[in-house]
Amino acid sequence: MAQTGGLTLPTAKPWGLPLRPVTALRVAIIVAVVVLWEALSASGWLYRDVVPSLLAIGQAVYATLSDPTFYFHLGTTAYEIGIALLIGGLSGLAVGLLLGGSKFMSRAYEAYLYYLGPCPKIIFFPLMIMWFGVGPGSKVAMGAISCFFPVALNVAGGMREIDKVLIRVGKSFRANTWQMVTKIYLPAMRHPVINGVRLGLGVALIGTLLAETKLSNRGIGFLVIQAYSIFNMPQMYALLIILFVISIGANTVIGRFGGLDEIRRS
Amino acid sequence: MTATLANNRYLPPALGIGSLIAFVALVELLIRVGLINRFIVPMPSDIIAAFPRVIVEEHVLSRFLLTAAEAFSASILVTVFGVAGGVMLYRYQLLRRATETWVAAIAAAPLVLMYPLYLVIFGRSALTIVMMGFTAGLAPVILKTLEGLSATRRVLINVGRSFNLTPSQQFWKILFPAALPTIFVGLRLGLIFALINIVGVEFLINFGGLGQLINELAERYDLAGTYAAICFVILVSICVFILTERLERWLRPVD
Numbered sequence: 001m002a003q004t005g006g007l008t009l010p011t012a013k014p015w016g017l018p019l020r021p022v023t024a025l026r027v028a029i030i031v032a033v034v035v036l037w038e039a040l041s042a043s044g045w046l047y048r049d050v051v052p053s054l055l056a057i058g059q060a061v062y063a064t065l066s067d068p069t070f071y072f073h074l075g076t077t078a079y080e081i082g083i084a085l086l087i088g089g090l091s092g093l094a095v096g097l098l099l100g101g102s103k104f105m106s107r108a109y110e111a112y113l114y115y116l117g118p119c120p121k122i123i124f125f126p127l128m129i130m131w132f133g134v135g136p137g138s139k140v141a142m143g144a145i146s147c148f149f150p151v152a153l154n155v156a157g158g159m160r161e162i163d164k165v166l167i168r169v170g171k172s173f174r175a176n177t178w179q180m181v182t183k184i185y186l187p188a189m190r191h192p193v194i195n196g197v198r199l200g201l202g203v204a205l206i207g208t209l210l211a212e213t214k215l216s217n218r219g220i221g222f223l224v225i226q227a228y229s230i231f232n233m234p235q236m237y238a239l240l241i242i243l244f245v246i247s248i249g250a251n252t253v254i255g256r257f258g259g260l261d262e263i264r265r266s
Numbered sequence: 267m268t269a270t271l272a273n274n275r276y277l278p279p280a281l282g283i284g285s286l287i288a289f290v291a292l293v294e295l296l297i298r299v300g301l302i303n304r305f306i307v308p309m310p311s312d313i314i315a316a317f318p319r320v321i322v323e324e325h326v327l328s329r330f331l332l333t334a335a336e337a338f339s340a341s342i343l344v345t346v347f348g349v350a351g352g353v354m355l356y357r358y359q360l361l362r363r364a365t366e367t368w369v370a371a372i373a374a375a376p377l378v379l380m381y382p383l384y385l386v387i388f389g390r391s392a393l394t395i396v397m398m399g400f401t402a403g404l405a406p407v408i409l410k411t412l413e414g415l416s417a418t419r420r421v422l423i424n425v426g427r428s429f430n431l432t433p434s435q436q437f438w439k440i441l442f443p444a445a446l447p448t449i450f451v452g453l454r455l456g457l458i459f460a461l462i463n464i465v466g467v468e469f470l471i472n473f474g475g476l477g478q479l480i481n482e483l484a485e486r487y488d489l490a491g492t493y494a495a496i497c498f499v500i501l502v503s504i505c506v507f508i509l510t511e512r513l514e515r516w517l518r519p520v521d
Contacts, residue, residue: 107278126484
């Protein structure tokens, strides 16, 4: 009994290092990158300031984070992305439910979404400026368009993959439509819906920020392009680092939701 | 009843095309009536009429070829470095355990926002556009290559072992062919990411092929032309997706 796991050998720490090899390698890679970066920065091979020293970037990150105007721009961008996610996400959810619930509708319309989905959305920006003006409206529209497609396609796909048994259980309990949606469909589709929102957030972020870099006077995208136009490279690196940390963090947080769900189901 | 309707071969696609045409006709009508401002949305008939003008006067073919060349260069780079990166992570499992989450995080990051940085490093040139496409497409190819190689069936690897294959034979005769369909899924993703970013950056920095065309026409306030150019870019990207999808289906093993 219970002998199946008996073959695992005690893991010895190789090379007598205090760290696990994976951690040691990670530290080594980070140190190597830092050393290379500083060497490149000090060498003067590239244009001055294209590769600023890490100290300068660190100072810029600190200066940016302690500047109140940064939070005004961050708030503007967050507001635009939030509204975009709301509009794009809800319309995506509605269209996804419609397409996923009816084979006829899906065969009639889903191909259009499927092929429009991966098109470069930023090319619609000139139209959005015409329709919604140069203010936050056009950025929200860009984010909403970007976010709509992954949510709609994921919801439609998720709805089709619901276990038929669950639907039959609901029907045999004589659940009405509202109960079916809240007790059966949505809980069963949680995983694809969350995944759709995760993808949607990623592309809404890109759509909104790219629109801000093209034409705006506020938002993080505006700050990035302003740092470019006055050639403040440490500032640009700082903004990009902050942005990547925020977006990867948001992605991980939403991904955890989906992951948790998966573990519970299995 | 609905099931037979849904299974009808022609009816649903006909409805799709029919509603598209009806929508376009409705827009045309609303503009003619004056409910939609024609200086914001041009008439669909004007857009269709603008197609030949845009194609001839704006040198769409040479622009298309320029964008295609940029996409092609980026995909070559993505293929070489992405597949090599995936193979390296598969070969050195320690490296994989150390960096796979990093690569996944990079794949999720909004990399295209680095374009102002690339403008500084590579200048306002085709190189910036190609490098942006390359950066955007790299991570998915690495991850998919790694996934394909790791998912090679144990039995195939054992067959190779029992034939006493050398490591390089084992790779080229067993692992690589087994992983090829998954690698191609990654390449298709990488190509699509590269293409999106290439057209996007062309538009944003007003340089190069099809993306710049839209920007230029919009800045000239040539509304019908802008809409026509956008339709053209969408058609081109749809053709690319369908083509690569066919290729992917052809490569996928029958199981």
